[in-house]
Amino acid sequence: MSAPAGLRGLAARAPSLATWLDTHAETLDTDATLCGDVVPRLAEAGLLHIGVPTTLGGGGGTIGDAIDSVAEVAEHSFAAAFVLWGQRTFIEYLLQSPNHGLRDRLLPALLAGELAGATGLSNAMKYLSAIEPLQIRATQASASSGATRVPAWRVTGALPWITNLRKQGFVAAAAADHEAGGPPSIFAIAHNAPGVTRSDDLDLIGLRGTNTAALQMTDTPLTDDDRVTDNAPAWLVRVRPAFLGLQCGMSLGLARRSLAGTYDGGPGARAAVAEEAAALAEQLDTLAARLKSGVAQGEFVQAPAHLFELRIALAGVVHDAASLEVQTGGGRGYLRGLSGVARRQREAAFVPIVTPSLVQLKNQLAAQRTQQRPTGTAP
Numbered sequence: 001m002s003a004p005a006g007l008r009g010l011a012a013r014a015p016s017l018a019t020w021l022d023t024h025a026e027t028l029d030t031d032a033t034l035c036g037d038v039v040p041r042l043a044e045a046g047l048l049h050i051g052v053p054t055t056l057g058g059g060g061g062t063i064g065d066a067i068d069s070v071a072e073v074a075e076h077s078f079a080a081a082f083v084l085w086g087q088r089t090f091i092e093y094l095l096q097s098p099n100h101g102l103r104d105r106l107l108p109a110l111l112a113g114e115l116a117g118a119t120g121l122s123n124a125m126k127y128l129s130a131i132e133p134l135q136i137r138a139t140q141a142s143a144s145s146g147a148t149r150v151p152a153w154r155v156t157g158a159l160p161w162i163t164n165l166r167k168q169g170f171v172a173a174a175a176a177d178h179e180a181g182g183p184p185s186i187f188a189i190a191h192n193a194p195g196v197t198r199s200d201d202l203d204l205i206g207l208r209g210t211n212t213a214a215l216q217m218t219d220t221p222l223t224d225d226d227r228v229t230d231n232a233p234a235w236l237v238r239v240r241p242a243f244l245g246l247q248c249g250m251s252l253g254l255a256r257r258s259l260a261g262t263y264d265g266g267p268g269a270r271a272a273v274a275e276e277a278a279a280l281a282e283q284l285d286t287l288a289a290r291l292k293s294g295v296a297q298g299e300f301v302q303a304p305a306h307l308f309e310l311r312i313a314l315a316g317v318v319h320d321a322a323s324l325e326v327q328t329g330g331g332r333g334y335l336r337g338l339s340g341v342a343r344r345q346r347e348a349a350f351v352p353i354v355t356p357s358l359v360q361l362k363n364q365l366a367a368q369r370t371q372q373r374p375t376g377t378a379p
C-alpha cells in the first residue's frame with residue numbers, strides 16, 4: 001500500500017517551502033527563533049494570494065482553494081498553518097469589508113508578506129455566542145472641522161491571545177463596543193498606533209514560533225479609515241464561514257498527516273489499524289467536501305449549525321488519527337527528535353480549544369435544539 005496522496009500537495013505546489021517546513025517543524029513548535037520567517041516564506045510560496053481576486057492583486061481561485069492551502073501547510077507544520085490561518089483570515093476580512101480604502105491601503109503589504117495580519121476576534125466570536133462581553137471600548141473623540149465631520153475614536157482594552165503579532169510589524173483585527181451605543185465595530189489596529197503594546201510571547205507548550213502574545217490598547221486613536229465594519233455582529237455572521245472554514249483546514253491537514261504517519265509503523269502495526277485508518281480517511285474526504293461546498297455556496301451563513309457540526313466532527317477525526325499514529329509509532333514516538341508524533345499530539349490538543357471551542361459549539365447546538373423543540377416536549 002502506498003502513502004496517501006495528500007502529502008504530495010505542498011511538495012508539488014511549493015517544494016522549497018515544504019522542505020523548509022519539514023526541516024523546521026519542530027523548531028517552529030518549540031521556540032521562537034524562526035517566528036519572523038514564516039509570513040515572508042508563505043508569501044514567497046504564493047500561498048497568501050490564493051482565493052484573492054486577481055483584480056485586487058491576488059492569484060484568483062476560491063476560498064476552498066485557500067482552505068486546501070492551509071490544510072497542505074498543516075501537514076508539514078501546524079504552527080505555520082496557524083500563522084497562515086491568521087494572515088489569510090485577516091486578508092479575508094479586508095476582502096469582505098465595505099471599507100475599500102482600508103483594503104486597498106493594507107492588502108499589498110499583507111499579500112507580499114511584509115505586514116502580518118492578526119485576527120483577535122475570539123473575543124468577538126464568544127460575544128456573538130453570549131459567552132463574554134467585548135473587551136475593548138471605543139469612546140467618541142471626534143470633532144467637527146468646518147463642514148466635514150471626521151469621526152474618530154479612542155479605544156482602550158486588551159486581548160489576551162493573538163497569533164501572528166510579528167515583531168517586524170502587524171495589524172490586528174479587534175472588535176470594540178461603542179460607549180455611545182449602537183452596534184460594535186471591528187477595527188484594524190496597527191502595531192505602531194499610539195497606545196498599542198504587544199506583550200512578550202506567551203509561554204506556550206507548543207506553537208511557540210507563531211508570534212502569539214497579548215495586545216493592550218490604551219487611548220489608541222482610530223478613525224473611520226481604520227474601521228473594517230460598523231456592524232460587527234451582522235458582518236461576523238457573514239465572515240464566520242471563511243474564518244472557520246480556513247481554521248478547519250488546519251484540522252484537515254493535521255489529521256491527514258497523522259494518518260500518513262501510521263504508514264511509518266511496521267507492517268504488523270499498520271495492518272492492525274488499517275481498517276480504522278481507512279475509515280478515518282474516508283470520513284476526512286467527506287468532511288472536506290462538505291466544508292468546501294458549504295462555504296462556497298454560502299450555506300453556513302444561513303445555517304451555522306451545519307458548520308459547527310463539521311468543526312466538531314473534524315476535531316474528532318484529528319483526535320482519532322493522532323491516537324492511531326501514537327499506536328503505530330510505538331516507543332519511537334516517545335523518543336525526542338525521531339518523529340513528529342509527540343509534536344502532533346500537542347498540535348492535536350489545540351484543536352478543541354481554539355475559538356469557537358468544542359464546548360462552546362456543543363452548548364450552542366444544544367441551545368438551538370432546545371429552542372427548536374416544541375414546548376412541553378421532554379429533552
Ligand SMILES: Cc1cc2nc3c(=O)[nH]c(=O)nc-3n(C[C@H](O)[C@H](O)[C@H](O)COP(=O)(O)OP(=O)(O)OC[C@H]3O[C@@H](n4cnc5c(N)ncnc54)[C@H](O)[C@@H]3O)c2cc1C
Pocket residue numbers: 086118119120121122123130131161162163164204207212353354355356357358359360361363
Ligand atoms: C496558542 C493560542 C493561540 C491563540 N491565538 C488566538 C488568535 O490569534 N486570536 C484570537 O482571537 N484568539 C486566539 N486564541 C484564543 C483561543 O482561540 C480561545 O479563545 C481561548 O483559548 C479560549 O479562551 P479562554 O481560555 O480564556 O476560555 P475561557 O473563557 O476560560 O473558557 C474555557 C472554555 O470554555 C468555553 N466556554 C466559556 N464559557 C462558555 C459558555 N458559557 N458556554 C460554552 N462554552 C463556554 C470557552 O470557549 C473555552 O473553550 C489563542 C489561544 C491559544 C492557546
